[in-house]
Amino acid sequence: MNRVLVVLIAVFLTISEVLYSQKMLVQTQDKCFVYLTFDDGPLNGSENINDIILKEKIKISVFMVGEHVIKDKQMDTYAKYYDQNPYIDEYNHSFTHANDHYEAFYKDVDKSVKDILYNQTILKLPYKIVRLPGRNMWRLGGRSKNDVANGIQTADQLAALGYKVVGWDIEWQHRPVDGSPIQSVTEMYTAVQRLCTSDKTFTKNNVVMLIHDEMFQKNWEESELKQLIDVLRSNSNYIFEQMRFYPQ
Numbered sequence: 167m168n169r170v171l172v173v174l175i176a177v178f179l180t181i182s183e184v185l186y187s188q189k190m191l192v193q194t195q196d197k198c199f200v201y202l203t204f205d206d207g208p209l210n211g212s213e214n215i216n217d218i219i220l221k222e223k224i225k226i227s228v229f230m231v232g233e234h235v236i237k238d239k240q241m242d243t244y245a246k247y248y249d250q251n252p253y254i255d256e257y258n259h260s261f262t263h264a265n266d267h268y269e270a271f272y273k274d275v276d277k278s279v280k281d282i283l284y285n286q287t288i289l290k291l292p293y294k295i296v297r298l299p300g301r302n303m304w305r306l307g308g309r310s311k312n313d314v315a316n317g318i319q320t321a322d323q324l325a326a327l328g329y330k331v332v333g334w335d336i337e338w339q340h341r342p343v344d345g346s347p348i349q350s351v352t353e354m355y356t357a358v359q360r361l362c363t364s365d366k367t368f369t370k371n372n373v374v375m376l377i378h379d380e381m382f383q384k385n386w387e388e389s390e391l392k393q394l395i396d397v398l399r400s401n402s403n404y405i406f407e408q409m410r411f412y413p414q
């Protein structure tokens with residue numbers, strides 16, 4: 167009889183231990199905020215992004231280039247899709263995108279700042295949040311980070327004007343020829359998992375992914391973007407958020 171009791175107690179203790187350790191595991195797995203951010207739009211591909219986001223209903227951020235919006239009727243229409251999409255926040259990525267001559271653009275500090283302020287006005291952007299073209303720089307809540315020296319003064323001046331300057335933690339790269347993504351969906355998901363538990367992001371438990379508008383020219387069902395969203399949302403620890411909610 168006593169032996170049965172001892173065995174029962176032992177089993178009970180083992181089960182309690184397992185349950186307790188699992189509970190601890192859940193408690194120590196922090197939530198991770200994932201920011202999908204799209205640069206350079208509107209471009210060919212913006213319409214697909216808009217469709218995917220309307221169907222998936224997740225929050226994203228787009229960094230808009232004014233010169234692309236005014237380029238033609240189609241791009242203006244894509245920009246209007248973004249305006250009307252309740253899951254999309256639009257932020258500033260400069261008017262000219264430095265005409266892709268970054269050195270010269272940032273050397274003339276006044277010109278680069280004016281270009282960004284002009285973009286804010288012409289696109290009627292509601293939030294003072296900017297990503298510098300060609301630069302991964304941060305000015306947020308007194309913290310700062312630079313990738314190169316050229317552009318530092320522009321970032322500082324914008325911060326002094328009340329702008330949040332935001333960069334990124336990881337880029338989903340693309341082939342210049344056709345815009346197709348280089349890393350697979352699995353590679354990107356693994357990278358997010360790694361970053362979520364590391365101290366390699368600008369803010370811990372917050373992962374900002376840089377993506378470009380021209381990357382998703384396939385329709386919704388075949389899109390790698392949809393696949394990435396599906397795999398990210400299958401992990402209940404991940405929360406999609408927009409850059410204006412980034413901690414500071």
Ligand SMILES: [Zn+2]
Pocket residue numbers: 205206259263299300
């Ligand atoms: Zn850009």
